[in-house]
Every structure is written in structure tokens, then in C-alpha cells.
Amino acid sequence: MxxxxxxxxxxxxxxxxxxxxxxxxxxxxxxxxxxxxxxxxxxxxxxxxxxxxxxxxxxxxxxxxxxxxxxxxxxxxxxxxxxxxxxxxxxxxxxxxxxxxxxxxxxxxxxxxxxxxxxxxxxxxxxxxxxxxxxxxxxxxxxxxxxxxxxxxxxxxxxxxxxxxxxxxxxxFSEQLSLLGRALAAFGDTLAVQFRKMSEARREKKQQKAEQKSRSSKRAADHPSAEQPSKNASPASPVMPLDGGMTPGEFPPVPEAPESAYVETGDDGSALDALPGTDEEDSEDEPEITIRESVHEKEADLDKRRLKVRTRDRVPYRFPSVDLLQRTREEDEYVDESLLEESKNRLLEKLRIYKVEVLRISATVGPRVTLFELELAPDVKVSKITSLENDLAMAMAARGIRIIAPIPGKNAVGVEIPHGRPRTVWMRSVLQVEKFKSTRLTLPVVLGRTISNEVYIDDLATMPHLLIAGATGAGKSVGINVMLSSLLYSCSPDKIKFVLIDPKRVELFHYHNLRNHFLVTFDGLDEQIITEPAKAVYALRSVVKEMELRYEKLEQAGVRNIADFNRKLPGESLPYLVVVIDELADLMMTGGKDVEEPITRLAQLARAVGIHLIVATQRPSVDIITGVIKANFPARIAFQVASKVDSRTILDGSGADQLLGNGDMLYQPATQPKPERIQCPYISSGEVEAITSFIGRQDGLKEPYRLPKPDIKDKNSSFSPGAGSGRESRDPMFVEAAHLVVMHQQGSVSLLQRRLKLGFSRAARVMDQLEANGIVGPAEGSKPREVLIDNRDALELLLNNLDDE
Incomplete structure (x- = not known):
């Protein structure tokens, strides 16, 4: 304590x-x-x-x-x-x-x-x-x-x-009254359990005395010479020998032996049953449960730190106040000991059926689950308890049980069981702690609370990239909002910039308020929050180009990483770039290798120059999370997934399929062998909008951070910054496709696929560009499109006019 x-x-x-x-x-x-x-x-x-x-x-x-x-x-x-x-x-x-x-x-x-x-x-x-x-x-x-x-x-x-x-x-005080009622009810249950145990002990003691008495009676019947005199002896007038010998006709007295010395024997003389005191008790006392105390984080007022700073271009900036987050009622940390005792008894009873002996047991009560740490007997194999996951879940009537065999660094096996009193972890509660206020991490990211109620904070700069997976509604988008909000509360616009890619269009639109402070701009794109797949690949290639230019600056300065560069040249300091992709599956389906290539290059090389990736997907399959991507993302988060196969894809092991949803997650850091179970805090969209609006109302930076235009060396690349009619927005194969359809006087996607060796998606986009520029007509079902240009001369004139626009 x-x-x-x-x-x-x-x-x-x-x-x-x-x-x-x-x-x-x-x-x-x-x-x-x-x-x-x-x-x-x-x-x-x-x-x-x-x-x-x-x-x-x-x-x-x-x-x-x-x-x-x-x-x-x-x-x-x-x-x-x-x-x-x-x-x-x-x-x-x-x-x-x-x-x-x-x-x-x-x-x-x-x-x-x-x-x-x-x-x-x-x-x-x-x-x-x-x-x-x-x-x-x-x-x-x-x-x-x-x-x-x-x-x-x-x-x-x-x-x-x-x-x-x-x-x-x-x-x-309704909550306090309910807590008091539950506490009194729990105290009453504890008294009832103790009274029941005392009654059972008295009953067993009476039954033991009755059995002992019946056995004594049976022995007396089996050995009459030990209890009564011989028929030939005179009971009325006993004869006392004068010489210390025995009187004729009298048996020598049998001394009364202690009850523990009697052993019933069978016909062959073997022992049948032993009275109490001869051997050990048939059943050993169950181990007492030890309730581990939860971690009590030291609270701190986040608004008492230095909130006002000046950026490099002398623009004042104020950090958001913690009052923008919702004030919530205090969470009760009351531990129902009677319920824990009942769960322990059911758990030990099921393990006893399968001959699993437990020496010691302790419990840690978290926000949503209880971790039972079991110290097994030396002769019990760990594999024996891991195979009982489904049997224990059925015995405990639990939604999902996760077994940790063994717990890293301990001589124990962990069994995580959901309890009946889940608590919500609020964003304000994890920020109002001394650990976050006084952190010295470069890019502190709050992940939530562990089972021991400890606030878990990690450094994005050392991860260095984070892969997030989970089913729909499991909490991925809320988790991304939590990470971005924690960075907004800890970093100024000079220190960090965001590249936000949101193919779903509705998850990250609140951050549009940060366009003058934290969002980068692209050379060739008007958008700062990317929503279209073609523009997403263009943005990723811009980040790759930025990475290459930064490496050149580090080489010229003679340093190895961005931290040394910023210390050596503070006037030319570079901000950290955090690239957030909210749905990787959509990009991989439309882009494939064009998406995988820049992500892989960034994951492999971008750490030293301060570029970090946060990639989320709801389809943790091998065609989305490829081996190359997975190998370069050592830090991963798994929310609830549908199957063990998905859990193994993201974590290389099972467990994510047994999570409870609503922010319940497994975090696999790069420095630990097994994942840590964490409850992600909840932050509402209204709170996110309040934070971003507060920042957006301040004076913007004089010069936004602009990413360079990428080098598009591959003429077969299907992605360009836009889908309009400008030269930069057209596909590199647009001209060849136009000549092809004019020469054949028919336009179809299959024609472009066969003759130009394009994929279906890219061929369809090229056909749409031909239609937008007036070369082919609209689609007519399965029929080829009508070609609106009669000859090559007219096509050349049209193309020259398009180039002049």
C-alpha cells in the first residue's frame, strides 16, 4: 500500500x-x-x-x-x-x-x-x-x-x-446511494457465505463424530473380549491374586488403544479404511484468493502546465484545455469479494475435474475483466490448461475467456474473465494524471488503462509505426481519435504535422479545423484530408519524396536522425510527420501494389527522419496485411476480431477473438513477447470537434508545411493527383488508349485490358477519362462504347487542345 x-x-x-x-x-x-x-x-x-x-x-x-x-x-x-x-x-x-x-x-x-x-x-x-x-x-x-x-x-x-x-x-447522490446499497448487499453476502461455511463445518464435525462413534461400536462388536469379561469369570466377586498372577479362569485385561491405532481389515488382512489421524485428509483446503490492489494514478491538473507558446513564425498558440473533454462521474472501484470468491471456486472446481492442481491464486480487477493468476503444481504442464479454454468459458458462463500461459516474467498462468460490473474509461481520466502531464516522451500516445488500472502511455517515435485491426464497431476509429487527441494535447504545431487519409470520408472530417495548424498541404492537391484512392497514393508518394529529401538534409548535416538534426540546427528544425490511414483495405482493393509499395518504403526507412505511420483496417486478412507490411509494423493493436485466423494474422497468436468489443484491445509492443490487454478510453465525436474547433479558431501559421511533388517514374502507374480533365490528372496511358479506340472505332474496357495490359480497375478509369474528354460516348450496357472521333487527325487536334488547357 x-x-x-x-x-x-x-x-x-x-x-x-x-x-x-x-x-x-x-x-x-x-x-x-x-x-x-x-x-x-x-x-x-x-x-x-x-x-x-x-x-x-x-x-x-x-x-x-x-x-x-x-x-x-x-x-x-x-x-x-x-x-x-x-x-x-x-x-x-x-x-x-x-x-x-x-x-x-x-x-x-x-x-x-x-x-x-x-x-x-x-x-x-x-x-x-x-x-x-x-x-x-x-x-x-x-x-x-x-x-x-x-x-x-x-x-x-x-x-x-x-x-x-x-x-x-x-x-x-443517486450513484453514491446505489454504491452504498451494493456495498451493504455485498457485506450481507459475505456474512451469509461465512455463516454458511460455519454451518457446514459444524455439520461435518457432527457427521465425523457420528461416524467415529459407529466405527467404535463396530469394533466393540468385533472384539468382545476387549470390552466384557469371560463367561467363566465371576462378575460379582472379583478375585485379587496375591502373587501378582492371574486368577484361574480370568483373561488378562486388554489395554484400551487409541482410536487412531484401529484399522479395519478385509478377509486377506489388507487395510480397508483408516480412522481420522492415520493418513492425510482426502481433500486439501482450497487456496485462498489474494486480491491485488489496483494502481492509483496520481492525478494532475493538465491546465496548470504551460499552455501558451509561440511558434517559429511568432504566431501565438494555446494548447487545448482539458475542460473541452466531458466531465464524468467518478468511477467506483469497489471490489465485490464474494463474487470473486464464487468465481474462484467455480474455476478451481473445473480445474480439479481435469486434475490441474493450483497452489496459489490471486486476482486483479480491471475496468472490464478480472485477471486470475494461477500458480500451478510443478508436475502440471502448461499445455494442459491452455486446452481448457472453451471448458472454462462454459463453466464460468463467460462471454470470452483468454488464457495467458505463462504470464511473462512470472511463474503463473493467467486467466482473464469478464466481470459483471464493466467500467467505462473516459478520455479525461487518462489525461488528468501526472504521468501524462510530466511525460518526457517525444510523441506520447495514450492507449488506455491496463487490467491493474494503470494508464498506459507509449511513444509513437519509438514504436515506430502502428498497425490497428479489428471488426466493425470494435473501436478502431475511437482509438485513432484518442491517439490524435493525446498528440494535440502534448505537441505544438511546430513539432508535429498530420497526413490524414480517410477513404470512408466520415471518420476524420472533424480534423479539417486543423488545416492552418497541423495539416500538411500537397503540391498538386487542393485537399488536406485525402478521401479518394488515387489521391491517397499520390499523397503517400509525396511523403516518400519528403522522406528522401529529409535523408539528404541529414546527410548534409552529418547526423543520423531527426532528433540530432533539430538539436544541431534549431533554426531549420523539421516537424514529425504522422501519416494516418483509417481504412487500408479499401486502398489495397483499388490500388494493390501501388499502395503497398509506398507504405512499405515508409515503414522500412521513415523512422530516422521522423515519419511515422498509423494504419487501421477492419479486414485483417493476408491479402490486406501482407507479409511485407506486417514485417515492418512491430507494434500492433488488435481490437475484437471475428475468428482466430484474423487474430493470428494481426498478432501471430489467438486472443483477439475473445475480446469484448467497445475498446477492449490487445496491444503488442515491439519490446514485449506477448500482448498487453488494455481498455481504450472513450472520446466522443463532440469532444473531438470541440478540441479541433478550439485550435481552428486561433490564428493560423503564416507558412503551411508543404510536401513536395512525387516523382512518377512508372508510366504504368494508375494513380494521379486528380480525376479531372487536366493534363496532370489524366492517366499516363490516356493518350495510347485514345489512339487505340480511335483506330478500332470501338471503346471497351476489355480492349484496353488486352492491348495495353492494364488491370480491370485501371482500364475502367481510363475509359471514364476518355468519356470525360469527349473521345467515347457513355456506356450502353454490354455493348462497346461509341467512338466520337472519326480519325487520328481529329484526335491529335483534340489532344493538343487538352494540353493547352
Whole structure:
């Protein structure tokens, strides 16, 4: 247990003691104590006179308690003054649980308001002890209200205010009340379990005594000589031998042996059963479960760092405030020990059936799953428990169970089981920690919380590229938003730039607000967020060209990487480039090798010059995540996938098929042998829009960062920056295709495929360009297109006019 938690638990206990003293002092108020205290000055706490006065008080809490009771009850709010004492207990409970101070603060305000209200009501009433309950303040408020709005109006007002405050407080503290109810229910379940165990132990003890008694009776029947005298002996007058010998006709006495010495035998003399005490118990005690304490991250106010900076071109820039993120209610970290005990028993019972002996067991409760660490007996093979994944899932009635055999760095096997109280991890909670505020990572990326509740932060600059895969709705787009938002909260526009490629068109459009700060511009493209496959390949080749130019700068400067270059030449410092592709499958289907080639080159070479890739896909198949791409992405994230085959494609092992969705993921860093299970935080589209809009409203940079025009050396390349009618937007095979269709006087995609050796997709795009430039007519089903140009001379004239545009 860390020192911080010990301090807070001590403070909570101290507040609870203060509350007990406060309420106890008022509860034992006695009017006679005032006369004794009147003869004692307020500062006299030592001396004989103070001792005599304290001995004569009726209040067991001494002089301080008696003075406090006399002040509050006689001169303030009467006995109603005890109600605010409840706030001390709530404060102590909240401080000890390491939660926010907002709930106890609201509770204190509510308690003070209700105390004044009850005191006023007692002041309005005519009960015998109403004055003692209301006190001076209550009577004064009652007299003021009855004078202003009358006696009836005062009652109506006070009842309405009390009812309204109670309704509001019920809504505010509904979660705390439910937590208290669950805690009491769990405590009751624990007592019931303990009572059941005690009853079973007593029952087993009685049954054991009954069996022992029946066995003793059976032995007595089987050995009558040991229990009764011989028939020839005289029971009435025993004869005592004079010489210490035996009297004729008398058997020697058989000494009573301990019960543990008797062993029942069969006909062949072999032992049949042993009484208790001869051998070990048939069943050993089950190992006790050890609940590992979750990590409590040190909270920090992210807005207390340096928020205002100046860019290189002297434009002021302000980091987004954490208040742009949604404020959420505190998550309860209560651990239901009875539920854990039940899960442990079912798990051990199933393992016992398959002869798997467990020596020790511990549990770590995460946001959505519980990790049971099992230390197995030395003779148990690890492969034996890995084959029981489906059997354990059925026994636990769990949605999905993941087995870690073994846990890296531990002599234990891990079993991850979903629990019944999943908690949402919010983006604000993972940013408001000291680890993120004081991080020294170059490009800190927040991934979420681990099973031990630790905030997991990694450096994109050391990954150096990240491959993300998962089924639709598993959380890929939210994960990308989390990573980009964490970079926006930690990096200025001078340090980082984004290249965003969004074939789905709807996932990254919020980042258009960053066009004057974080987004790059392309030489030959108007868009800054790329959505079309042809323009995506053009953008990737621009990044490749930028990579080559940066390597030339590093060579001239005589340094090895971008960090050394920026330190050596701060006036010419280069920003880091983060290339985000939200759906790789769409690009691979339309582009194939034209997409794979620049991605592979960037993955292999771009790390040293500060260019990093984040590539996501919902189809983790071998035709999308090819071997070349996979080999150059050592860091990977797998959200929930449909099958074990997809899990092996992305992680080289199973496990992703057993995830729970909604941000539940496995992160495989390049430095660890096995993936880490992390719960990705949730950030809504509204929060992303608030962050980007806040940045977009600031003054933009004077000079945007522009990527160079790529070198298109391959004339068979199918991609160009646009699909319009300009020269740069036309396919390199456009002219040859035009001459071909004019020569044959028919236009069809199959003709271009056969004669120009083009793929279907590229041939179809060339045909669309021919139609857009007035060379062929529109498609007519399966018939060839009509050629609108009659001869080659007319075609040459048309092409010359197109070149002049």
C-alpha cells in the first residue's frame, strides 16, 4: 500500500473520529453543565479548578464537548445542530476512498441547508420541546418568515424547499446511494457465505463424530473380549491374586488403544479404511484468493502546465484545455469479494475435474475483466490448461475467456474473465494524471488503462509505426481519435504535422479545423484530408519524396536522425510527420501494389527522419496485411476480431477473438513477447470537434508545411493527383488508349485490358477519362462504347487542345 493512500485513509479516519466527537458532545448536552462552565474561563484547561469542573460535568466528552454543546444547542440551532455532523463521516469516507471532493462538498451544502430548514420548521411548530430543537437561529428565522408571508405561507415555503432540495440531492447522490446499497448487499453476502461455511463445518464435525462413534461400536462388536469379561469369570466377586498372577479362569485385561491405532481389515488382512489421524485428509483446503490492489494514478491538473507558446513564425498558440473533454462521474472501484470468491471456486472446481492442481491464486480487477493468476503444481504442464479454454468459458458462463500461459516474467498462468460490473474509461481520466502531464516522451500516445488500472502511455517515435485491426464497431476509429487527441494535447504545431487519409470520408472530417495548424498541404492537391484512392497514393508518394529529401538534409548535416538534426540546427528544425490511414483495405482493393509499395518504403526507412505511420483496417486478412507490411509494423493493436485466423494474422497468436468489443484491445509492443490487454478510453465525436474547433479558431501559421511533388517514374502507374480533365490528372496511358479506340472505332474496357495490359480497375478509369474528354460516348450496357472521333487527325487536334488547357 503506497504512502499516499495511507495518508488519505488516516485523514478519513480522523474526520470520522471528529464527527463522532461532534455528535456525541451534542447528544449528551446537559443544561446544568452551563453553570459549572460559567465559573471557568475559556482558556483554562489545566489546573485543579479545571479538573474539578470536568469531574462535575454530565457530558462524557469533557470541557470541550460541554462547551461545544452549550454553544450550538443553547445559542445556535438547538439539537438540530447534530445533523451537520453527518458531513464529517461522509468526508472521511470520500477521502479514504481516494475519490473527488465534489460529492462531499455538495452533501455538506445540502446538509447545512436542511439543518436550517428543520430548525425553522421546529421554530414554527408548537411542540413542547420545539424551542430546544430549533435554537436561537431557528426561532429567529421562523419569526421572520411568519411575519413576512404568514404562518401558513412559511410552512408551505419550507416544505417546498425541503422537498426540492431532497429531489435535487437524490439525483446528485443517486450513484453514491446505489454504491452504498451494493456495498451493504455485498457485506450481507459475505456474512451469509461465512455463516454458511460455519454451518457446514459444524455439520461435518457432527457427521465425523457420528461416524467415529459407529466405527467404535463396530469394533466393540468385533472384539468382545476387549470390552466384557469371560463367561467363566465371576462378575460379582472379583478375585485379587496375591502373587501378582492371574486368577484361574480370568483373561488378562486388554489395554484400551487409541482410536487412531484401529484399522479395519478385509478377509486377506489388507487395510480397508483408516480412522481420522492415520493418513492425510482426502481433500486439501482450497487456496485462498489474494486480491491485488489496483494502481492509483496520481492525478494532475493538465491546465496548470504551460499552455501558451509561440511558434517559429511568432504566431501565438494555446494548447487545448482539458475542460473541452466531458466531465464524468467518478468511477467506483469497489471490489465485490464474494463474487470473486464464487468465481474462484467455480474455476478451481473445473480445474480439479481435469486434475490441474493450483497452489496459489490471486486476482486483479480491471475496468472490464478480472485477471486470475494461477500458480500451478510443478508436475502440471502448461499445455494442459491452455486446452481448457472453451471448458472454462462454459463453466464460468463467460462471454470470452483468454488464457495467458505463462504470464511473462512470472511463474503463473493467467486467466482473464469478464466481470459483471464493466467500467467505462473516459478520455479525461487518462489525461488528468501526472504521468501524462510530466511525460518526457517525444510523441506520447495514450492507449488506455491496463487490467491493474494503470494508464498506459507509449511513444509513437519509438514504436515506430502502428498497425490497428479489428471488426466493425470494435473501436478502431475511437482509438485513432484518442491517439490524435493525446498528440494535440502534448505537441505544438511546430513539432508535429498530420497526413490524414480517410477513404470512408466520415471518420476524420472533424480534423479539417486543423488545416492552418497541423495539416500538411500537397503540391498538386487542393485537399488536406485525402478521401479518394488515387489521391491517397499520390499523397503517400509525396511523403516518400519528403522522406528522401529529409535523408539528404541529414546527410548534409552529418547526423543520423531527426532528433540530432533539430538539436544541431534549431533554426531549420523539421516537424514529425504522422501519416494516418483509417481504412487500408479499401486502398489495397483499388490500388494493390501501388499502395503497398509506398507504405512499405515508409515503414522500412521513415523512422530516422521522423515519419511515422498509423494504419487501421477492419479486414485483417493476408491479402490486406501482407507479409511485407506486417514485417515492418512491430507494434500492433488488435481490437475484437471475428475468428482466430484474423487474430493470428494481426498478432501471430489467438486472443483477439475473445475480446469484448467497445475498446477492449490487445496491444503488442515491439519490446514485449506477448500482448498487453488494455481498455481504450472513450472520446466522443463532440469532444473531438470541440478540441479541433478550439485550435481552428486561433490564428493560423503564416507558412503551411508543404510536401513536395512525387516523382512518377512508372508510366504504368494508375494513380494521379486528380480525376479531372487536366493534363496532370489524366492517366499516363490516356493518350495510347485514345489512339487505340480511335483506330478500332470501338471503346471497351476489355480492349484496353488486352492491348495495353492494364488491370480491370485501371482500364475502367481510363475509359471514364476518355468519356470525360469527349473521345467515347457513355456506356450502353454490354455493348462497346461509341467512338466520337472519326480519325487520328481529329484526335491529335483534340489532344493538343487538352494540353493547352
Amino acid at each position: 503506497n504512502k499516499e493512500k495511507l495518508k488519505k485513509e488516516f485523514a478519513g479516519l480522523l474526520l470520522a473520529v471528529i464527527g463522532f466527537f461532534y455528535i456525541g458532545s451534542l447528544l449528551f448536552f446537559s443544561p446544568g453543565d452551563a453553570e459549572l462552565l460559567s465559573s471557568l474561563k475559556w482558556y483554562e484547561v489545566f489546573g485543579r479548578h479545571a479538573t474539578d469542573v470536568a469531574g462535575g460535568l454530565n457530558n462524557p466528552f469533557g470541557i470541550l464537548g460541554a462547551r461545544l454543546a452549550d454553544l450550538l444547542i443553547r445559542d445556535f440551532l438547538g439539537y438540530i445542530s447534530m445533523i451537520p455532523g453527518l458531513a464529517f463521516f461522509y468526508w472521511g469516507w470520500s477521502v479514504a476512498r481516494l475519490t473527488s471532493i465534489k460529492p462531499p462538498l455538495f452533501f455538506t451544502i445540502y446538509i447545512v441547508f436542511m439543518t436550517l430548514g428543520f430548525a425553522t420548521m421546529f421554530g414554527l411548530s408548537t411542540l413542547p420541546n420545539a424551542d430546544l430543537m430549533a435554537g436561537v437561529v431557528g426561532r429567529m428565522l421562523a419569526a421572520l418568515l411568519s411575519t413576512l408571508i404568514g404562518y401558513t405561507g412559511a410552512w408551505i415555503l419550507m416544505l417546498a424547499l425541503a422537498l426540492g432540495a431532497t429531489v435535487v440531492a437524490g439525483r446528485i
